[in-house]
Amino acid sequence: MQIGAGVDLVGPAGPTKWASRKVRRSARRWAEGYILILPALAIFGLFFLLPVYYAVSLSFQHWNGLSPIDTAVWVGLDNYRALLGNEAFRDGLLHTVVLVICNTVLQTGLAFLLAFGLWYYKRRFAAAQRLIIFLPTVLAMVLVGLLWQQTLAKTGPINAIFGLNISWLGNPDVVLGPIVWMGVWQWTGWSMMIFLAAMVAVPKELVEAGRVDGASDARIGWSIVRPLVGYATALVVLLNIIGAAQTFDTVQVTTRGGPDHASETLATFGYWAALDGSGPGAFGLASAGSCVMIAALMLVAVARLRMIRDLD
Amino acid sequence: MNLKKQLELTRWGTSILTWGWTIVVVLPLIFLVSVSLSADVNQNSFAFWIFPAHPTFENYTGAFEFMSALELPLPSIFVNSAIATGGAVIGSLIVSTLAAFAIVFLRLPGRRLWFNVICIGLVVPTSVMIIPEFLTVHRLGLEGRPALILPYIAFGLSLPTLLLTLFFGALPKYLIDAAVVDGVSTWQLLTRIVLPLSRPVLATVALLLFVTFWNEYPLALNLIRDTGQSTLPLAIANTNTRAGTPYPVVAAIMVMATIPVLAVLAFGQRQLVEGLTQGGAKE
Numbered sequence: 001m002q003i004g005a006g007v008d009l010v011g012p013a014g015p016t017k018w019a020s021r022k023v024r025r026s027a028r029r030w031a032e033g034y035i036l037i038l039p040a041l042a043i044f045g046l047f048f049l050l051p052v053y054y055a056v057s058l059s060f061q062h063w064n065g066l067s068p069i070d071t072a073v074w075v076g077l078d079n080y081r082a083l084l085g086n087e088a089f090r091d092g093l094l095h096t097v098v099l100v101i102c103n104t105v106l107q108t109g110l111a112f113l114l115a116f117g118l119w120y121y122k123r124r125f126a127a128a129q130r131l132i133i134f135l136p137t138v139l140a141m142v143l144v145g146l147l148w149q150q151t152l153a154k155t156g157p158i159n160a161i162f163g164l165n166i167s168w169l170g171n172p173d174v175v176l177g178p179i180v181w182m183g184v185w186q187w188t189g190w191s192m193m194i195f196l197a198a199m200v201a202v203p204k205e206l207v208e209a210g211r212v213d214g215a216s217d218a219r220i221g222w223s224i225v226r227p228l229v230g231y232a233t234a235l236v237v238l239l240n241i242i243g244a245a246q247t248f249d250t251v252q253v254t255t256r257g258g259p260d261h262a263s264e265t266l267a268t269f270g271y272w273a274a275l276d277g278s279g280p281g282a283f284g285l286a287s288a289g290s291c292v293m294i295a296a297l298m299l300v301a302v303a304r305l306r307m308i309r310d311l312d
Numbered sequence: 313m314n315l316k317k318q319l320e321l322t323r324w325g326t327s328i329l330t331w332g333w334t335i336v337v338v339l340p341l342i343f344l345v346s347v348s349l350s351a352d353v354n355q356n357s358f359a360f361w362i363f364p365a366h367p368t369f370e371n372y373t374g375a376f377e378f379m380s381a382l383e384l385p386l387p388s389i390f391v392n393s394a395i396a397t398g399g400a401v402i403g404s405l406i407v408s409t410l411a412a413f414a415i416v417f418l419r420l421p422g423r424r425l426w427f428n429v430i431c432i433g434l435v436v437p438t439s440v441m442i443i444p445e446f447l448t449v450h451r452l453g454l455e456g457r458p459a460l461i462l463p464y465i466a467f468g469l470s471l472p473t474l475l476l477t478l479f480f481g482a483l484p485k486y487l488i489d490a491a492v493v494d495g496v497s498t499w500q501l502l503t504r505i506v507l508p509l510s511r512p513v514l515a516t517v518a519l520l521l522f523v524t525f526w527n528e529y530p531l532a533l534n535l536i537r538d539t540g541q542s543t544l545p546l547a548i549a550n551t552n553t554r555a556g557t558p559y560p561v562v563a564a565i566m567v568m569a570t571i572p573v574l575a576v577l578a579f580g581q582r583q584l585v586e587g588l589t590q591g592g593a594k595e
Contacts, residue, residue: 033420047466051444117326140527248439
């Protein structure tokens with residue numbers, strides 16, 4: 001689970017409600033505020049902002065991770081040029097784009113249908129279904145990866161049920177399918193919960209009015225409920241994009257990006273390029289890859305903030 | 313007639329879909345539990361995956377022996393996970409509570425800047441940061457548990473700071489003003505008035521952070537140098553890739569490792585879901 005992903009990014013202006021002036025003035029010593037915020041800023045600076053800085057600076061250098069870091073050589077844009085020519089990186093980029101598109105579309109669509117079905121028809125067992133569908137959200141992604149590795153094994157239940165004999169994770173032509181599937185299996189329930197939380201706020205009168213006017217259930221879902229939960233849809237889409245873009249655990253524990261980079265993602269590329277025994281041990285290259293991804297995610301976030309503003 | 317048909321179609325379609333997805337979610341979990349209870353996995357039949365052939369707990373007891381033989385005793389892995397998770401949750405909660413309190417209630421020039429800086433952490437996930445984080449810990453010369461827990465806190469503090477800042481800002485003003493008129497100190501304002509009012513949101517955040525760090529893998533993989541300090545996800549992943557590890561044993565460990573988060577889901581479902589879905593309903 002991505003920390004903080006469940007929470008909407010702050011609106012464009014951030015929170016507007018501070019305590020009243022009187023309260024703030026009452027803090028006699030001006031230093032009090034800084035003393036209390038210091039631990040957070042120090043830890044965040046040291047272990048979040050400093051790493052970003054190191055990554056950016058190392059992305060312009062050559063370093064093998066073994067020699068002292070002072071001996072790293074400044075190479076300008078070489079690492080970024082090398083990235084473009086690196087097949088593993090190009091594979092990782094392509095696969096990450098595929099994962100983002102497939103997972104976002106599948107998870108968002110499926111989650112909306114599930115949420116609508118559970119919310120609109122007040123059926124028995126809806127609460128139990130909701131809980132079960134949500135359950136994978138709290139599981140470790142490592143566990144999800146290993147679970148499906150076994151379920152999809154050559155002699156595993158999926159091949160047995162469907163009478164197939166496919167090496168799902170060993171065949172470069174199909175391996176991306178299971179990786180997409182693991183994300184859909186785990187995160188659809190989370191998106192569904194966000195839709196459900198939004199649907200609770202849909203005014204009953206509007207749905208009733210639609211019904212009186214003779215709209216079908218599908219029409220009510222598409223033309224009344226869907227626009228009213230537009231905000232939740234935007235949030236779900238953003239969360240699914242960020243979630244799919246960071247795919248690492250499920251790949252690392254099942255295929256390590258293989259076979260022959262067929263399931264490499266941008267995140268596993270970074271690990272492979274710098275730290276994996278079979279990789280080139282090129283920290284500069286890996287850092288350049290990280291920088292590309294951080295920049296891309298920032299862009300997604302900015303686009304998202306724009307979207308919120310437009311919805312307002 | 314046509315309308316009637318359509319009505320029924322949506323009704324049946326969504327019913328089949330929700331039940332179908334429920335089964336899709338549950339089946340692999342049943343496979344997992346079933347395998348962990350099976351004495352013999354050399355069977356290639358579907359029924360075996362649902363009903364353990366000869367139900368037994370020996371994989372669970374075997375898991376302890378197996379891991380001890382690898383010099384990764386299971387109890388100490390659980391302790392490692394508990395320390396890393398506990399340290400990260402408590403650390404994140406403390407620093408973010410202080411930060412949010414300062415942002416909302418104290419004189420703090422540049423508050424919006426500091427707040428926005430901390431919120432950057434909401435966008436960048438851990439798996440993107442593994443190489444930069446590895447470099448930083450390496451350069452700072454950190455070792456042992458702090459090398460994992462401090463980065464965890466850095467990644468864990470953005471969300472609580474955001475949530476608590478919003479929550480503190482929405483507290484009834486007259487309560488705070490009255491307290492200040494009565495002349496409470498800053499510390500009393502925090503501990504006597506603000507914190508007691510914030511219990512629900514603190515609980516929500518603590519549960520979210522707990523689940524996150526209990527399951528965290530990418531940073532653990534990169535930052536834990538001493539295998540004796542492996543957390544559960546790391547130990548499970550490493551054990552699974554070792555040649556000759558019997559899968560039922562791994563399955564048994566996975567089931568045991570999941571119990572704490574299932575307990576969270578069972579007892580804190582409402583808060584957890586609330587925390588995970590915030591922002592979905594626009595108020």
